[in-house]
Amino acid sequence: MVDGALLNARLKGLTCFACGAAHDPRALHSVCTRCGMPLRVDYDVRPFQVGTETSLWRYAAMLPIDRAEAVTLAEGWTPLLEIGRRLFVKDESRNPTGSFKARGMSLAVSMARALGAKALAAPSAGNAAGALAAYGAAAHLPVTVAMPQDTPRAFIEECRHYGASVHLVEGTISDAGKWLRANGPRDAFDVSTLKEPYRIEGKKTMAYELYEQLEKKLPDAIIYPTGGGTGLVGMWKAFDELQAMGLIGPDRPRFVSVQAEGCAPIIKAFNEGAARTEPWPAANTTAYGLRVPSPIGGFLCLRALRETKGTALAVAEKEIVPAAEELSRKTGIDVCPESGAAWAAARRLYASGWLQPAETVVVFNTGTGLKYR
Numbered sequence: 001m002v003d004g005a006l007l008n009a010r011l012k013g014l015t016c017f018a019c020g021a022a023h024d025p026r027a028l029h030s031v032c033t034r035c036g037m038p039l040r041v042d043y044d045v046r047p048f049q050v051g052t053e054t055s056l057w058r059y060a061a062m063l064p065i066d067r068a069e070a071v072t073l074a075e076g077w078t079p080l081l082e083i084g085r086r087l088f089v090k091d092e093s094r095n096p097t098g099s100f101k102a103r104g105m106s107l108a109v110s111m112a113r114a115l116g117a118k119a120l121a122a123p124s125a126g127n128a129a130g131a132l133a134a135y136g137a138a139a140h141l142p143v144t145v146a147m148p149q150d151t152p153r154a155f156i157e158e159c160r161h162y163g164a165s166v167h168l169v170e171g172t173i174s175d176a177g178k179w180l181r182a183n184g185p186r187d188a189f190d191v192s193t194l195k196e197p198y199r200i201e202g203k204k205t206m207a208y209e210l211y212e213q214l215e216k217k218l219p220d221a222i223i224y225p226t227g228g229g230t231g232l233v234g235m236w237k238a239f240d241e242l243q244a245m246g247l248i249g250p251d252r253p254r255f256v257s258v259q260a261e262g263c264a265p266i267i268k269a270f271n272e273g274a275a276r277t278e279p280w281p282a283a284n285t286t287a288y289g290l291r292v293p294s295p296i297g298g299f300l301c302l303r304a305l306r307e308t309k310g311t312a313l314a315v316a317e318k319e320i321v322p323a324a325e326e327l328s329r330k331t332g333i334d335v336c337p338e339s340g341a342a343w344a345a346a347r348r349l350y351a352s353g354w355l356q357p358a359e360t361v362v363v364f365n366t367g368t369g370l371k372y373r
Contacts (some may be wrong), residue, residue: 003363006114010046010127011064014039014197017300022046025064028115029193031296038297040237045244047204050212053077056103056205062241063201064111071110071139076205080213081329086340086360088219090206092367093334097158099367101131103206103232104199108191111198116140121188122368123169123176125227125288126155127367132191133162144185146176151288154371172283174294193228194297204241210362211242215353219253220359221310223346225338226257226266227292229301236304253362255310257301260285262317263293266301270312275299275328287337289366313348317343324369337372338363 007025008346014023023029025041027161032039041064046337048061056076056313060067073096081089092100105128112120121144122128128349129145136143147156148171159166169179177192193199211218224232232255242248257266263283269276277298285291295301305312324340327333335343342363349355 006066006069008043008061008064008066010061011045012042012044015042016040026115028112028117028189030190036302038194041197041201043241045241047245047247056106056202059205059208062208062359064198065107065114069110069114070106071113071135072106073102073134073138075106075202077209080210081331081333082360085357088362089327089331089333089365090210090362091333091365092206093336093365097127097131097134098371099127099336100203100206100231100364101127101367102134103202105131105191105202106300107198107202108196109139109141112189112196113139113141113193117189119144119185119188120191121145121180121184123147123173123180123237125173125291125371126151126371127289128193129164129166130155130158130162133159133164137162140190143186144180146180146184148172148176148288152372157281158371167281172293174279174292179230193230193292193295194233199230200234200237203231204238206231206244206364207235207238214360216247217360218248218251219362221254221256221355221361223256223258223349223361223363225287225290225342226259226301227289227338227363228295229257229266229297231364231366232257232304233297233300236300236308238323247365252308255305255308256288256345256349257305257310257312258342259312259314260287260290260317260320260341261314263291264314265293265295266298266316267300267312269302270305275302277302285317285320286356287341288340289336289338311354313345315344319344328369333365334368334370335365336367336369338367339363
């Protein structure tokens with residue numbers, strides 16, 4: 001057990017999202033020991049004073065670790081750019097390592113180090129591996145990543161640049177995860193998406209930032225490219241925390257989950273009214289962050305979509321890159337393919353009337369497009 005002094009005094013415990021089993025936050029946990037599903041971080045939720053740091057650590061009062069113990073590269077507090085009347089892009093490409101993955105890895109690596117991890121590992125489609133490599137280097141912990149063989153070269157070299165051990169695997173991120181479980185270092189703690197509790201805590205700060213940047217109001221809709229879904233789940237959790245503090249009411253932004261037609265397990269389950277996703281066969285898309293055929297948190301994404309009266313759309317592969325280019329040329333923002341899919345979905349939703357011009361809409365650009373070229 002770790003000394004509780006390293007943790008935030010507001011941290012109450014860990015609870016399984018699925019079965020409700022409690023877990024001690026002073027120990028290093030991955031998933032629920034009872035049912036194998038993701039764990040939720042629970043706090044003594046009450047209003048707090050927002051800090052002055054221009055990073056996600058301005059919300060340290062609602063993060064699990066004492067600020068002095070954080071492994072940070074000044075992640076978060078990314079700009080919210082207005083690109084049309086009440087239409088915004090939240091530009092996560094400004095994060096360290098160029099994507100929103102920096103938020104989650106800062107918290108995951110901080111907590112893993114504080115709780116006694118001696119090495120770290122994860123499968124990745126690209127951006128998560130680069131972020132883990134960078135934060136592992138900052139924490140002085142060895143990192144091993146497994147990635148699909150067709151991952152763009154920039155992601156692979158980025159990991160090596162930070163000193164990570166890189167293994168390329170035939171197939172998808174699911175195959176990379178299987179390879180790590182069979183062949184990865186035995187002493188490495190797995191920080192895969194939703195295979196540990198704290199990446200959600202980093203990602204939830206995107207919702208706190210939206211609330212603050214929109215002058216204590218919430219958008220009407222959030223368009224979010226969804227692979228593993230940590231960001232979607234994190235923001236859903238953060239809005240519940242804001243309500244518990246008395247800062248917002250029960251109304252929520254409508255979440256829109258966007259995937260590629262070649263890998264759309266969440267969209268299929270949503271349209272079928274299912275409670276859980278099923279593995280997507282022969283997953284295929286060059287928006288590599290969306291190529292997650294078996295998201296462990298799929299049931300949570302579905303719950304978030306339905307509770308917020310949201311929706312889910314799959315975008316044709318041929319639309320993704322042209323949409324990313326269009327948004328970049330329209331705005332000057334460096335848009336990644338995943339967010340090209342989100343922009344294509346937003347256009348479709350405006351055309352159908354599901355989104356109205358008078359509504360405040362946020363489209364997430366989850367990372368830089370430079371690594372794909």
